[in-house]
Amino acid sequence: MKNLRLKAARAGKDLSQDDLAKAVGVSRQTISAIEKGDYNPTINLCISICKVLDKTLDELFWNE
């Protein structure tokens, strides 16, 4: 399932996939795969992404 909330939060911060990838120490393709729902990140990576985007885990990764 696509993670549109992550994509929106990233766009809201005016960050490209590459910018976010560099900020959390992964490749751009990994961020792309998370947004497309092709890869489930570890909790450590989720926390790093949340910190960079100023969001909570629930806001970005919890499925209702």
Place this chain on the structure above:
Amino acid sequence: MDLKNVALVIGMIVGIVLSVLIIRMINKDGKFKTKYDEMQEIVRGRAYKYAFWTLVCFEALVITWDAMGIPAFLSGYAVQFLGIIIAVMVQVNYSIWNNAYIGLNTNPRRFAIISIIIGIFNLLVCTCNTHLYSAMVVNGRLNDSVINLVTAFCFVIIGVELFIKHNKDKAESESGEE
């Protein structure tokens, strides 16, 4: 140990030393260790698994071939090398096309250029061997010179694939999203 085997061992040692220097050269930070992120580590693990089973299947095929008494068309070294190179190509290709071959600290362009240079160098070695020492086919069997030819072919393929993948990624990155 005869002269040919001594040359083979020296060649392998030189190859290992050069590999270390080349890896340090293609990494942006000049370090030997290439860094991968968590998704890349998982994909690379899968690639190693496929490469392992490829090698197992190849060895089973070689044993069956031999047991059936069919004459081998490659010399002893070359047969084993062919298995290794096929398995390596499985690992490399799977990693390249699943975004796990180029590490976080690797310069992809430099990596592609060096791969093609290594390929051309091996092609030259193969050409010199066949012209100076012996033909590539002796008594209906391909001799060890074929090792350099196969290596050359593989490195050039890897270099071209890296260029294509790098340009594709660059275009996707510039257009915003994948």
